[in-house]
Amino acid sequence: MTHVNVSRREFLKTGATAGASLMIGFHFLALTTSHRLSPSTAVVFKPNAWLEISPDGSVTIWTGRSEMGQGVRTAMPMIVAEELEADWRRVRVMQGDADPAYGDQVTVGSRSTRSGWEPLRKAGAAGREMLISAAALIWSVPREQCRARSGAVEHPASGRTLGYGALVARAATLPVPENPPLKSPADFRILGTRVPRVDTPDKVTGRAGYGLDVRVPGMMHAAVARCPVFGGKVKSFDPAPALAVPGVKQVVQIGGGSGVAIVAENTWLAFQGKRVLKVEWDEGATAQWSNDGISTAFKAAAEKPGQSVRAVGDVDAALQGAASTVEAVYQAPYLAHACMEPMNCTAHVSGGRCEIWAPTQSPQGVQREAARVTGLPVSSITVHVTYLGGGFGRRGGPVDYATEAVELAQQLDTPVQVVWTREDDIQNGLYRPATYNVLRAGLDAAGRPVAWSHRLVGPDGASFMITRGADELIYAIPNFRLERVVQDPGIPIAPWRGVGPSQNGWVVESFVDELAHAAGQDAVAFRRALVAEKPRLVAVLNLAAQQAGWGSPAPEGRSRGIALWQFGETSVCEVAEVSVGTDGGVRVHRVVCAADCGIVVNPDTVEAQLQGAIVYGLTAALYGEIVIERGRVVQSNFHDYRMLKLAEMPAIEVSLVKSEAVPGGVGEAGLPPIAPAVCNAIFAATGKRIRKLPIGRIA
Amino acid sequence: HPVQRAWIAEDVPQCGYCQSGQVMAAAALLAVNRRPTDAQIDQAMTNICRCGTYQRIRQAIHRAAQEV
Numbered sequence: 108m109t110h111v112n113v114s115r116r117e118f119l120k121t122g123a124t125a126g127a128s129l130m131i132g133f134h135f136l137a138l139t140t141s142h143r144l145s146p147s148t149a150v151v152f153k154p155n156a157w158l159e160i161s162p163d164g165s166v167t168i169w170t171g172r173s174e175m176g177q178g179v180r181t182a183m184p185m186i187v188a189e190e191l192e193a194d195w196r197r198v199r200v201m202q203g204d205a206d207p208a209y210g211d212q213v214t215v216g217s218r219s220t221r222s223g224w225e226p227l228r229k230a231g232a233a234g235r236e237m238l239i240s241a242a243a244l245i246w247s248v249p250r251e252q253c254r255a256r257s258g259a260v261e262h263p264a265s266g267r268t269l270g271y272g273a274l275v276a277r278a279a280t281l282p283v284p285e286n287p288p289l290k291s292p293a294d295f296r297i298l299g300t301r302v303p304r305v306d307t308p309d310k311v312t313g314r315a316g317y318g319l320d321v322r323v324p325g326m327m328h329a330a331v332a333r334c335p336v337f338g339g340k341v342k343s344f345d346p347a348p349a350l351a352v353p354g355v356k357q358v359v360q361i362g363g364g365s366g367v368a369i370v371a372e373n374t375w376l377a378f379q380g381k382r383v384l385k386v387e388w389d390e391g392a393t394a395q396w397s398n399d400g401i402s403t404a405f406k407a408a409a410e411k412p413g414q415s416v417r418a419v420g421d422v423d424a425a426l427q428g429a430a431s432t433v434e435a436v437y438q439a440p441y442l443a444h445a446c447m448e449p450m451n452c453t454a455h456v457s458g459g460r461c462e463i464w465a466p467t468q469s470p471q472g473v474q475r476e477a478a479r480v481t482g483l484p485v486s487s488i489t490v491h492v493t494y495l496g497g498g499f500g501r502r503g504g505p506v507d508y509a510t511e512a513v514e515l516a517q518q519l520d521t522p523v524q525v526v527w528t529r530e531d532d533i534q535n536g537l538y539r540p541a542t543y544n545v546l547r548a549g550l551d552a553a554g555r556p557v558a559w560s561h562r563l564v565g566p567d568g569a570s571f572m573i574t575r576g577a578d579e580l581i582y583a584i585p586n587f588r589l590e591r592v593v594q595d596p597g598i599p600i601a602p603w604r605g606v607g608p609s610q611n612g613w614v615v616e617s618f619v620d621e622l623a624h625a626a627g628q629d630a631v632a633f634r635r636a637l638v639a640e641k642p643r644l645v646a647v648l649n650l651a652a653q654q655a656g657w658g659s660p661a662p663e664g665r666s667r668g669i670a671l672w673q674f675g676e677t678s679v680c681e682v683a684e685v686s687v688g689t690d691g692g693v694r695v696h697r698v699v700c701a702a703d704c705g706i707v708v709n710p711d712t713v714e715a716q717l718q719g720a721i722v723y724g725l726t727a728a729l730y731g732e733i734v735i736e737r738g739r740v741v742q743s744n745f746h747d748y749r750m751l752k753l754a755e756m757p758a759i760e761v762s763l764v765k766s767e768a769v770p771g772g773v774g775e776a777g778l779p780p781i782a783p784a785v786c787n788a789i790f791a792a793t794g795k796r797i798r799k800l801p802i803g804r805i806a
Numbered sequence: 807h808p809v810q811r812a813w814i815a816e817d818v819p820q821c822g823y824c825q826s827g828q829v830m831a832a833a834a835l836l837a838v839n840r841r842p843t844d845a846q847i848d849q850a851m852t853n854i855c856r857c858g859t860y861q862r863i864r865q866a867i868h869r870a871a872q873e874v
Contacts, residue, residue: 176821176822301817307817311818312810313826445856447855496823497821715820715859718859719858722857722858723857726858745854752860753851753863754852756860
């Protein structure tokens, strides 16, 4: 085997200056992008949008949700296949286009399994019941004597069997039952098992097709120059230097003046054209904002009462009468999603139709946006969904990447792919909001919290982005108030993995730890008493504490911290084992995660999602900060927006509580507790409270 | 390739976008070091994974090392 002795950077640099073009042809489109549901000419059994069985017995299951690494492309079909009693080895998965037949396709909020659970089971069960009926009719036996098992219908009394393929023609003539009986979880043979992910083989052989890989005949490639200050507009631009680059074809303004697109024969030339384009920007109001000013403005805004989001009892009176009070201010920064695949979208507007290929979490959102931009009816707009090189909320909406591509496509005859660089992504993106949080709590003489007041200052935005997770605590505290104060510097925001809970989890669970400490109580015991009425939370708390060895001494030089959270219906508890070096460097050695997410569809995927969310949240806690300077983002790439590397990875141990409850969703649940667990461990190690993220070095 | 087989057995990829690079880096490591220690894996595997598959990458390298 040849020894690799040229670094990637050297290879790419040499290739470019030698004039070599890195054109790699893929015929992946047929393999991995989505297709529209079209009426089949052959006789197939297709009782609903989700499944199709051919006369040869092969089963096609369609998925309407986007695959961004969370395993939905495997998990959703597993649900259909289980109830259908399909032979999983004969199942092929296809990605559906934007289509109302799939219901709501937006892939956000850890909702896919939760919201798909009932409809997908019914879809599979309907198919199964029709196949049983078909066999019973063919055999002239009562259908109660027949049963479906792994791709065939059996009649045990006579020993007869018919594979699904042989039943297709007859089943296709039968009415579709509206409320077919569902299997008992005790009879599950696919669900709950470690089914290998259907996308893994493509992803380890380079065959997986992402948005950036889309190649359509005659397409052009585009880069967009955007004002470095958010909200800025084009004042004037000189396209001549860009047009002078051979291969650059057009330079057009888009977005009502928010950007200038450089259209070229390939992406590299589009980037070269953008580099030399001359643009004068009207920077706008956001240019006045820098990090220090934002903090100062947040702090000043916190001096005044805000709008009450939720209030229980009488917080002010309870604080007055409390035996002791604790106060703290917590500050969380703006964060970027930093998906590994930068934003991109391919669009073609022609002849009264619009066709789009995108790595999107919201194909129907893209469809609606394209309808708005073009004025075309939604029915004339096709959206194909590729694999996503990471989503994390960035691609769920607003669908800015699609707006740009469609606006540009309208001005061109050809299809066009708009590609963002990593720098574009980090500096012209949408962010997890920064917040400033004033916490006050009162404890009674026994150390129980009797009052909790939270004043949350942050940008304008929907409640799930700003206040969720801070609005309703899992803890029984009789007097509670959450107030909201809006202070908006004009940095655009979007949901970021975990959303409101991504910052509120840290705020709440760190402050709860402060209360436990003030009460002189153990962090686990303190929480256990406050969730005594909630057995699922008690169970994960106890399991994590037990697995982590809480109560027994930590290994030499290490300290432990704990955090407990409920994300939707999923309960999760994490214990972090941390050491702090003499140089103040924080090292997370081990994370124990106990979770109850209801019925587990695929335990392998659930573990991977919990591990992944922990890494995503830990990276943010240790290093994550988007710094604003004169309305611009300072960071630009992974050299200054630091990522956790393999060498810094803690050992993560996941334990799942066995449950019969409806699936609770796991894509995000592991994230809210990790920052507070680590910060609480740092407190145990050093006596220092982390009240401002990122953690960085401990002074 | 043993690395690809190990990647499949451990179901390493999530979004998969970094995985071509991870697989190449792992293959290059195993080409010069047939039984890398955890510390050697730490040093050699500097590719970033945004989805956080590092633990499985490490497991898969150890697994592939047994086959190579």
